[in-house]
Amino acid sequence: MNGNTTETEKLQDLSSLGIPEEELFSRVESDKLAAEKITAPRYSYWHSVFRVFFRKKINIVILGLLAVIVVFAYIYPMFSNYDRFSSVLTEGGKHLTPEKAMELHPDDAKIHWILGSGGVGESTFDAIWTGSRISLSLAFICAIINMAIGVVLGAVWGFSKRFDLIMQEVYNIIGNVPYILLISVIVMLLSASFWSLVFALTVTGWLGIAYFIRTQVVIIRDREYNLASRCLGTSIFRIAMKNILPFMVSVIVTLAATEIPSYISYEVFLSYIGLTMSDISLGKLIGTAQPSMFTPGMQLEFWAPVAIASIITIVLYVVGQNLGDASDPRTHM
């Protein structure tokens, strides 16, 4: 009794505040359309991916580094007009330290010579970025081809039992050849050029990716929700696209993160054992500058491309890994 009176008193108090009555309480008619509305915040997959990705501050730094690398590898060479033999006739222009190279070429912008000059008097800095462009392009093209073939075939491989029998044999056979042996032999046969390198790296490179994807598909394929989906009559294609692919995005991105740097590594390795491209690439720079590795005053020629190759691969790897983590829906909570 007592409580009731106090509450009415409070209500009276509120009305004394001067707020109109409809703002306090109003009667709402039942609305069937509004009842269907979901009030949770809208979920967008890619929006969440980037939200999670940028939540880590380190990712912004790494992404910035990646941007710098891309600018230097793809835009800088347009302005630097790198020509390997442009300074070959300049007397005393070979194997110079940065200071001496800048003295020798006073008319050029300093940026060309901040890493000194190389074996034929070329600018190491320009050579590195021209080489990076080739190496990066090679890595990206190989990754795109291998991932595309690997993911599509891997998905089919995981779904079709008959295809599985054939592919299992193919995988057992090709998987027995050391990859390095195979690519070396192919590059040796085709005589190294950009596209023969692409061919060597992709001719069996997709197989490992396809096998990995197959295993993932097999794991997810027979989960209860897919069984239920199939019982309801969903087509295999729809199950693949709507039920399984979203699970695979993070796996695919993580895989790409390890694949892309590995192609750069293979290119460096092939150049080192003498299967060099005619185009300048990071591997070729490292291979040709190897004799100057321990020569005082010439070390920059060798260690600069090594360092840039390492930075590029690490940046690509970390970006890929973190993007892979972020694209896993389980981290979106």
Added chain:
Amino acid sequence: MTKYLLRRLLHGLISVIIVVAIVMLLIYSLTDREKIFGSDPLFSKKSSNVRTTYKYEQWEKYGYLDYVTYNDYLASLTRSGEITEEERASAVEIAPTAKVTVKNGERFVDIFAPDDSPKASEYIRKFADAYQSKGYTIVRLNADYYSAKTQQLANGGKQVLFAYKDVPLISRMFKYFTRIFWVDNIHYVNSEIDIGERKLSFTLHDPAYTGPDGKVKFSPAITGNGTLHKYLVYCDNRFPFIHQNLLNIRMGTSYSVNKDVDVFKTMTVSQGAQVKAFTYYPTGFSEISADDLHSATYQENSRELNPIAIERYTDDYTNTDLRLSSKSKIGFSFVIGIISTVISYFLGVPLGILIAKKKDTVIDNLGTIYVIFIIAVPSLAYIFMFQAIGRSIGLPSTLDVNNESWKMYVLPIVSLSLPSIAGLMKWLRRYMIDQMNSDYVRFARSGGLSEGEIFTKHILKNAAIPIIHGIPGSVLGSLVGGIITERVYLVPGTGNLLTNAINANDNGVIVGLTLFYSLLSIVSLILGDILMGAVDPRISFTSKAR
């Protein structure tokens, strides 16, 4: 179990054959076969027609094609008694020039020349008919003159006539695989050569083992006459003390890396400086020499051609290897590989457990940075870094075969083990964290087991199974050696052999190494499965339990 493993092995062998077939197809059918002469010093010395015939001779020797010259054809006819020696002599001289037609920029020389003597014409026709019907291509090369006026032949410019036919892949493969194992026998030496009674004999006192005082020591051996090796089974003081030359393995003959020597021998024979010791030759002659008499093989007419051999040997088994001080290629790769494997398991497993246990702490982050570094950075780059660091603290940065010390092994071992430590850490951490989140661990915890017990008895046991699967692979993989590491540190091992062969277009070696590598990878996969079945009772290879 046995049935399953046998089936796996058979399956593996079939896939090895297919792999070798693929590589052979790539190498023999799709490459430019002129490339093999790139590093052949003899080739560059030859010129004109002799250079062409030399190419065909070498291609025949290395199994590319069948090659028959007109002279060989006539000689074989003489041997079989179809023609007399005089007929042969009159038919063998072919005219220096025949008509040349140019088609699509290529020169074709007619097989028949109007200037050929009637006898020569007749036999050239027979030769052409006989071989063309078998699918051979007949080639005639005109004499090459310095100047047409003086008719002076250029060096090696004599006219030639020959036939060749490519060996098809199938028969090449058949030959290759049937040749892999070869048992030395008394019919090895050409049956036309008289080398006395062909037999195997057993002796308890091996003459090659005679001491400096001329006394023969007790040492059983089986020697042969008519065989390739003189000593088929013998004993000596080197590991494994009893040696045999009876069963020989041939995996492909080298063209340029180690001329005319089989890959298997190239990999297994010792290297380095000569070890000279008192040697008591069969004739009784003795001197301080590095000749290893136990390795003597037959060389036709060697004593007639070589006065040094007459002084030392009583028969034509004069071709000996040298006793060398250092390990073989496989030996180097294996020593470096096995030590680094042991190190990486002893360090990688505890470190992997540590970073898994300390998940999301500073230690875990440091470990992850290390793993990222190894995975992402090109392996060549960090091996160079290790080399530079090692050099700066005074370690030898290359391997010297003639002057061994333990120090020179440090850097190759470190370069091989640091990456595999990273691999082990990465996978062990992943597996352990997967296990930590699984239901049975939660159940064990709720059942009151201590954290330590859960870790060692449940998590570690389950997480170690995939790691154990890889152990045979790493052990056998050490036979292969690190391709990059061995090249950077100039290790004379099997990994280095492959890159050398690729650089020199040495096809025999590449095929041989492919066989070796793929055999090893199959055996290690099967061994891994067996080992995994042994440690994990849940895994069974019998079809019933599956």
